[in-house]
Amino acid sequence: MKRILFIKSGLFGDDSVSTQIAQSLVDRLIEKHPGSDVSRIDLDEDDLPHLDAEEFNSWTASADKLDEKQKALAARSDNLIDQLLSHDTLVLAVPMYNLGIPSTLKAWIDRVTRAGKTFRYTSEGPAGLVSGMQAYLVFARGGIYRDTPLDTQTGYLTSVLGLMGIEDVESIYAEGLNMGGDARDQSIAGAMARVEKLFAEYQKELNYAAA
Numbered sequence: 785m786k787r788i789l790f791i792k793s794g795l796f797g798d799d800s801v802s803t804q805i806a807q808s809l810v811d812r813l814i815e816k817h818p819g820s821d822v823s824r825i826d827l828d829e830d831d832l833p834h835l836d837a838e839e840f841n842s843w844t845a846s847a848d849k850l851d852e853k854q855k856a857l858a859a860r861s862d863n864l865i866d867q868l869l870s871h872d873t874l875v876l877a878v879p880m881y882n883l884g885i886p887s888t889l890k891a892w893i894d895r896v897t898r899a900g901k902t903f904r905y906t907s908e909g910p911a912g913l914v915s916g917m918q919a920y921l922v923f924a925r926g927g928i929y930r931d932t933p934l935d936t937q938t939g940y941l942t943s944v945l946g947l948m949g950i951e952d953v954e955s956i957y958a959e960g961l962n963m964g965g966d967a968r969d970q971s972i973a974g975a976m977a978r979v980e981k982l983f984a985e986y987q988k989e990l991n992y993a994a995a
């Protein structure tokens with residue numbers, strides 16, 4: 785049984801390709817681990833604002849010095865971190881917007897990547913405090929950027945998850961979605977096939993371990 789946190793960041797609700805592929809990945813996870821729980825966050829609906837100084841300072845000031853507004857600001861990040869830590873599987877649906885991740889996803893990351901909570905500073909650099917979490921990243925892009933310097937998403941997300949200690953990361957790509965012709969259908973089919981293959985490989989490993 786898995787505890788799955790499924791985070792969508794697309795603007796277009798259920799029409800979002802990243803959300804659709806990530807949903808089928810979640811379906812496969814549930815098939816593989818019957819009884820799994822799924823929590824969903826729709827960042828497009830949640831209206832998380834950009835992080836500002838008042839909110840950041842509410843994390844470091846002592847609790848008895850905070851007014852009601854600052855307490856609510858601190859609780860927002862605390863609650864998102866508690867939610868993340870109460871799951872063991874993270875599925876991120878990630879559209880490409882202007883060569884980056886959606887700003888709504890960045891607003892979530894800015895609240896869960898917190899010194900003393902999800903990572904700590906050491907003399908050798910930062911060390912992650914999140915253990916035992918598997919992450920799946922499902923990317924949807926109008927163009928094709930994988931393995932080029934313009935793919936800012938993969939490096940950034942794997943690095944920031946790694947900073948928190950989430951190092952077991954699988955990435956799935958649907959690219960060329962806006963390039964016309966058959967590219968869109970082929971790309972979605974390719975990404976779906978990748979999801980199937982991923983779980984067929986897991987199943988093979990399970991069968992092998994059980995034999």
Ligand SMILES: Cc1cc2nc3c(=O)[nH]c(=O)nc-3n(C[C@H](O)[C@H](O)[C@H](O)COP(=O)(O)O)c2cc1C
Pocket residue numbers: 794795796799800801802803878879880881882883884924925926927928961962
């Ligand atoms: C505001 C905006 C900016 C975009 N910027 C890019 C871009 O820089 N590169 C790209 O390949 N596609 C870009 N696209 C296209 C999206 O990546 C593409 O439509 C993708 O399907 C979005 O993911 P989704 O279907 O999961 O919502 C952009 C789309 C929007 C709405």
